[in-house]
Amino acid sequence: MTQVKHYHKIFKFNLTRLLFSDEMEMCSLKVLELEGSPSRMLLRLMGERGCTAGHLVDYLQTLGNSEALQCLKPPGIQILIQPLSVALISGHNLRLSCYAVGKSPVQYQWFKSKEEVSYSNQLSLSSVTVYLFVSVHFPPVDQQYVSVPLPCPIPATDKVALLIGNLSYKNHPKLKAPMVDVYDLTNLLRQLNFKVVSLLDLTESEMRNAVDEFLLLLHKGVYGLLYYAGHGYENYGNSFMVPVDAPNPYRSANCLCVQSILKLMQEKETGLNVFLLDMCRKRNIHDDSTPNIVLRVTANIVFGYATCQDAEAFELSSSGFTNGVFVKFLKKRLLDDEKITVVLDRVAEDMGQFDATKGKQALEIRSSLSERRALTDPIQPGDSADLAQAHSRQWAKAHELPESMCLDFDCGARIKLGYAAEFSNVLVIYTHIIKKPEDMSFCQAHVTDFSQDLDVDPKEMNRETPEETGIYLLSSSLPQHCLYTRLSSLQKLKEELVFTVCLQGAFTAMDDDTVHWTRSINIGKPLIARLDLHRAMRRNSCLQTCMMPHSPSHSPCHSPGPEHHLHLHLHHGQHQGQDHSRLSPQQPYLYEPLQGAAGGCADSYYEHLNQLHFESPFESTAGPTGSPGQHSIPIETTDDLSELQTVFINSLQFQHQ
Secondary structure (H helix, E strand, O other), rough: EEEHHHHHHHHOOOOOOOHHOOOOOHHHHHOOOOOOOOOHHHHHHHHOOOEHHHHHHHHHHHHHOOOHHHHHHHOOOEEOOOOOOOOOOOOEEEEOOOOEOOOOOOOOEEEOOOOOOOOOOEEEOOOOOOOOEEEOOOOOOOEEEOOOOOOOOOOOOOEEEEEEEEEOOOOOOOOHHHHHHHHHHHHHHHHOOOOEEEEOOOHHHHHHHHHHHHHHOOOOEEEEEEEEEEEEEEOOEHHHHHHHOOOOOOHHHHHHEEEHHHHHHHOOOOOOOEEEEEEEOOOOOOOOOOOOOEEEEEEEOOEOOOOOOOOOOEEEOOOOOOOOOOHHHHHOOOOOOOOHHHHHHHHHHHHHHHHHHHHOOEEEEEEEOOOOOOOOOOEEOOHHHHHHHHHHHHHHOOOOOOOOOOEEEEOOOOEEEEEEEOOOOOOEEEEEEEEOOOOEEEEEEEEOOOOHHHOOOOOOEEEEOOHHOOOOOOOHHHHOOOEEEEEEEEHHHOOOOEEEEEEEEHEEEEEOOEEEEEEEEEEEOOOHHHHHOOOOOOHHHHHOOOOOOOOOOOOOOOOOOOEEEEEEOOOOOOOOOOOOOOOOOEEEEEEEEEEOOOOHHHHHHHHHHOOOOOOOOOEEOOOOOOOOOOOOOOOOOOOHHHHHHHHHHHHHHHHOO
C-alpha cells in the first residue's frame, strides 16, 4: 500500500478543483493492475475536463518531474512543404500550399499585406493582384488541450555500424573515394553514439570475419548499419560486395552477398537494419548463380543505394582526395533528427541537383520501415543492459590504442613515442624529441623492423609530414615536429607488433659522426588486430549464407515484396548551386565509375561510357571496372562432430533444392 499512497499523493496535489477525490483514488489504484497506468488515466480524465497542457505543465513543474516536462516542451516546427514563389499574370487564379508538422497540431495563417485571409494549409485565390505570405505556428502551451500522451523517440538498445572501404584492388581499377567516405561517415556516426568499426582494403576472408564480428555486436533492438564503398555488382536483386583480392573476372563465390548479411541480422531481432551501398549495380555476366535467400518480413529494413539498378556509381577524379558523389551529399544530412528514409529522400533531392551526375547516377531507396526510426534515436539498453555492456567491451577491445610512452636513452636524450588511429585497421606512430644533450648537434628518432605481415614501404616511413606517409585525413589532429609512420592493414598481423626505435645522434666533440641507440618495443596487437580477422577459417556465421554453392534451379532471388516501398529519384531539373571547389574549368575533374560491375561487364560498361555526355570541363574516362562478386554459404566450423554432420547434411539438402 505504500506505493499506492505515493501515487495518490502525487495525483491529488492541486487537482481538487478539476477532479473528484474518488477519481483521483481511481488513478492511484491503476498501479495495482497488470498493465495499469496512473499517468495515462490521469491524462484521460484531464482531457475529458477540458484541461490544457498549461495545467499539466504547472503540475509537473511543482512535482519536479523534469523528464515528463521535456516531452511537453513546444518543439520546433518542421515545414515539409514551403509555398513556392510563382510568377503569375495579373487576373489569373493561384493556389498555394504549405504543410508543417510538430508534436502537436499546427495552425496556419495567410496574410494579404497585413490582413489575415485564411487559416488552412492551402490558399486558393482568383484574380491575383497582390503578394501574400504565410505564417505557421503552434498555439501557446496554455491553449493546447490535453488529449493523449506525447510520443518520445523510439529508443535503440544499442547502435552499431560497420564501415568498409575497398580501394587498393589487386586485379581491378583502384579507387580513391572510399577512404575519404569511410573516414567522414565514421566521425559523423560517432556523433550519433554509434559504435563504429571502420576498415579499409579487406580480402574476402577478412570481410567475412569482419561481418562476423559485426554480427556479434547485435542483439534485440540494436540499430545495425552497414556501409560499403568499393567495387560491386547486382544480380537478380542480390547485391555483392567485391573484396580487394577478388580475381578477374569474379563471381559470387568470391564476394559477399548483402542480402545474406541482412538475413543474419534479422536473426538477431535488430530494431533497425540500414544498408548504405556505395557501389555499382551493373549485371555481372560472368555470374549465372541464382541464390534463393528467403528473408523475414520485418518492417525495419532500409536500403540506400548510391545508384539505380543496372547503373554505375561514380567518384570524382582529382589530384587530391574527395568524397564520392553519394557521401558528398549524405554527410550533409546524416545528423538530421529525421526518420532515416526522410534523410535519404533529401539526399536524393540534393544529388538530383548535381549537374555532373544528372542522368547518370541517382539515389535509390528501398524501405519496409513502418515506424519513425532515426539514426539520432537515443540508446536505452533496457533488459539487455548486461548484453550491451559485454558487446561494448568486445568493441572497445578492437579500438584500444597502445599507451604513449617516453623513452630515455643512455646518451641523455628522451623521446616520446605516440599513437593515433586513422581507421580501425590503420595505426599512426609518431616520434618526437623531448630533450637532447646540449653538446648533441643532431638528434632524430625513427621506427623500423616491422613485421612482414604489414608490408610497410620503407620509403613511406618516418616522414617529416603526415601527408608524405599517406596520412591525409588525420594530419590536423597529430602533434607537429615529429616523424610519422602509417601502418595499414593491421588485420593481417598474426603476432604481437614488435618494432625497433632507433635514435640517431651526433656530437660536436666527435666530429659530428652519427651514433645509434636502439630500443625494442612490443605493443601487443593494436586495434582490430586483436580480433584475428586474417584467419581463413573460423566460426564465421557469415559463411553459413555466403559460401555454399547455390542451387542449380532458376528460382528468382528474394526481391522486395509489397512490404517494401521503392523510391526512385531521378532529377532532371536545372542545376542549383554547383560546388566550384570540386568542379571548375581551372581544375578539371574526370568522372569515373566507382565500384564497377565487373570484368564480365566490360562491353556494356564501355558502351555506357560512350553514351555519357559531359559538358566542359568534364570528361568521361574509360577503363575496366570491378568484377563479379561472390555469393556463398560455407559450412560453419565446429569442434562438435554431430553439429558438423547436421550442418553438412543440411548443405546437401540445400544444394538438392
